[in-house]
Amino acid sequence: MKNFADKLMEAVREKGNPICVGLDPRLDKIPMFLKKRVLEEGDFTPTRAAAEVLLAFNKGIIDAVYDIVPAVKPQIAFYEIFGADGVWAYQETLKYAKSKGLITIADAKRNDIGSTAEAYAQAFLGELSIFEDEDEVVMPIFDADAITVNAYLGWDGVKPFVQEARKYGKGLFVLAKTSNPSSGDIQDLLMQDGNSVYEIMGGLIDSWGAEDIGECGFNFVGAVVGATYPSQAVKLRHLMPNSLFLVPGYGAQGGSAEDVRPCFNEDGEGAIINSSRGIIFAYENSDDYTPLQYAEAARDACLKMKEDLAKVL
Amino acid sequence: MKNFADKLMEAVREKGNPICVGLDPRLDKIPMFLKKRVLEEGDFTPTRAAAEVLLAFNKGIIDAVYDIVPAVKPQIAFYEIFGADGVWAYQETLKYAKSKGLITIADAKRNDIGSTAEAYAQAFLGELSIFEDEDEVVMPIFDADAITVNAYLGWDGVKPFVQEARKYGKGLFVLAKTSNPSSGDIQDLLMQDGNSVYEIMGGLIDSWGAEDIGECGFNFVGAVVGATYPSQAVKLRHLMPNSLFLVPGYGAQGGSAEDVRPCFNEDGEGAIINSSRGIIFAYENSDDYTPLQYAEAARDACLKMKEDLAKVL
Structure with missing residues (x-):
């Protein structure tokens, strides 16, 4: 089975950039036409309607960027806020992104003691065996390619994620x-x-x-390293030459291309740079787009970010 | 509005014990009769069937213990493992426990940067305003009384939980x-x-x-302190005289009544002791019960735990 790092680095090379699009939709920033369309489509409960809007918004973004970026990272908080319906939209978003060939990173920052972390790891990275005794069904649940993990609890809380990732050729990024x-x-x-x-x-x-x-020189247990702390990134890149870095904080949070440079190795490899608001809500930051063109604006923002990063890589 | 600590300590006094029942259901340990009943009831998808089984199991436990314990703590990983359907069962479990007068603690260990933590805090503790522009609906989503939080990200990731808790008279427990x-x-x-x-x-x-x-001498920002580390608990109780302690690790994980004593103050107040497997699957650990009597076994386990804790309080 191919190492997750090899898969990700291959995707980065193929698309010619290390951009990860953060799918962090906020209902109040989603164009009105999508809300109207959903509300006219059916008689949904409020949370299901909200979930349908998030999914429609995400599909528009994914359709506009899947051929030019290697990965997406939906942040689960923005879905969980609508409860079970939101989590449904999260699962559907991951599925849709995967169907378009994108690498999917579940930004969930899950963490717990070993026996509990096993449940999270199975849900996000593995497969589940339901009703083992009779009527057994084996199925994936979230089926993300990677998940973010908070390791304040130490190794035994991380181990189940490492094991599940190894088993299915997937990855994790630890804060x-x-x-x-x-x-x-x-x-x-x-x-x-x-x-x-x-x-x-x-x-x-x-x-x-x-x-x-992996063959690319990186392993499947990566680190989350913020673009807003370049000098700490220098130290970490030196300390962890074989770890992939998932880098949030570029753009809206203040990180620049120069700031993220230390997250890559000398060859300009080994990091993936996330931008969420700066891409998915790009239509709000320019007079060039109407809300109807939000997906086009997102694509343009990716191309601009690619150019910006290319200056330092 | 009443401080969360006052509510919790009042419930502890009323029930005469500081027990929190961990609702951490595992499908493979749930009695067969409940699975059969659900599978006969309807034509569910596998994950919805699993979610219905979890909920039926939990309702049995809640019905058996709500009059003798102050709080329950469902661990969300055991629900998320079934995706959106599992999260539905989680929401319904919280709702049912609340309807029985129990204090509910969402064990979710959520954590993120400020703007994202806001979404989690709103979902778990607050109310949500959906479609603010038109057709506005304001509703709670999980509506737990408290949530567990991982603070590796520091204050700005915790602040939204503190703010939401203050606004709604709720609480949080930080690892x-x-x-x-x-x-x-x-x-x-x-x-x-x-x-x-x-x-x-x-x-x-x-x-x-x-x-x-609050009037009870404790505040609404509590700490998670494991029963398995009594000498560290001594230091923390000394350091944080006004903080509620949520104490996992009693029973199945090895913590004894003596081990949890330091989590309380001199008056035997300010801590709540969780037991999950030891209570909800008590029927498996004794020859006295059939699987049909799992709820009765859980009630007996609570009474035994109450007696055990009373020796040191």
């Missing part, structure tokens, strides 16, 4: 240094040996993937 | 020292000042709730 302003509260704490918590985390992540380095 | 074997990987790292990461986290949690101390 090392996150892009938000307060990420230092815990992550920058200094240890007695002079290292910060995020560096210790980086070392652990590196060790968790050490056995499974 | 400090978790019950699993590897929890020390990150949580026990020693800082330059001699403190461990879990102690720094404890100090932060204490500060996040400092402004809102």
Whole structure:
């Protein structure tokens, strides 16, 4: 089975850019015409109507970008906010993106003790065996290619994700240094040996993937490293030469192309740069588009981002 | 509006014990008669059938214990494993527990950057305004009384939960020292000042709730402290005299009544002790019950746990 890192790097080479489109839809920013269309289509409950709108919006974005970017990363909070109906839209979004050949990263930051993490790992990366005793059915649930994981609980909470990923040729990205302003509260704490918590985390992540380095030189246990902290990224890239970096924080959060450069290795490989709002709601930031053209605006934003990143790669 | 801590401590006093029943159903451990009943009832998809079984199982447990325990804590991973259908069962479980007067704690360990954490906080603790522009509907989604949160991302990822909790008289429990074997990987790292990461986290949690101390002496920003680490609990209780402790790890994970004693203050207040497998699957651990009596076994297990805890309180 092909290593997840090989799959992702192959997709990056094929599309000629390392862009990950963050599918983080917010109902109040979705063009009116999509809402009207859904509300006219059927007699939905409010949460199901909202879920249908998210899905329609996402399909428009995916159709507009699938041939030019390697990956998408739907953030599950923006779906869970509508409960079970939202989670349905999340599953359908992953399925649709996969059908278009995109690598899918479930941004869920799941974490728990081992026996519980097993359930998350199975749900997001693996297959489920339902009614084992009789009427057995084996099926995938979310079937993402990778998931983001928070490792505050340590190795035994991460192990089930690593095992499931290995079994199905999938991957995970563990939070090392996150892009938000307060990420230092815990992550920058200094240890007695002079290292910060995020560096210790980086070392652990590196060790968790050490056995499974793919042909591309990277393994399937990657790290989340925020574009907003370039000097920390320099340290982490040095510490974890074989780890893929998933990099949030470019664009709307303030990270520039120069800021994300250290997340790549010398050859300009090994990182994938996410942009969410800056792409999917690009139509709001320019006088050139009507809301009807939101998908076209997203495509143009990807092409512009590709050009921007190309300057440093 | 009543402070969450006051509500919880009132419920503990009323029921005469600090037990939280962990509703962590596993399909392969649920009695056959419930599966047969659901499969005969309707022509469900496999995941919907599984979700119906979880809900039926939970209702049996809730009916058997709601008059003798103050709280329940469904762990969302065991529902998410069935995708949107599982999340439906999760919402229905919370609703049913609430209708029986139980305090509900959504064990979801959610975490993200501020703008994303807002979505989680609204979904789990608050109300949602759907289609604000026209056809506006305002409704709660999960409507739990409290949620567990992982604060590896620092204050700005926790703030939306604190704000939403304050607004609706609800609470949160932030992971400090978790019950699993590897929890020390990150949580026990020693800082330059001699403190461990879990102690720094404890100090932060204490500060996040400092402004809102209820009549009971506790605030609504609690901590998760594992029963399996009693000496760390001693330090945390000393460090955070006004924080509620949610204590997993009693029973099946190895924690005893003596082990959880330090989580309470001198008056035997301020902690709630969770048991999941030890209660909900108690029927498997004794020759006294048939699977048909699983709910009765759960009730008996609660009464036994109450007696066990009473020895140290």
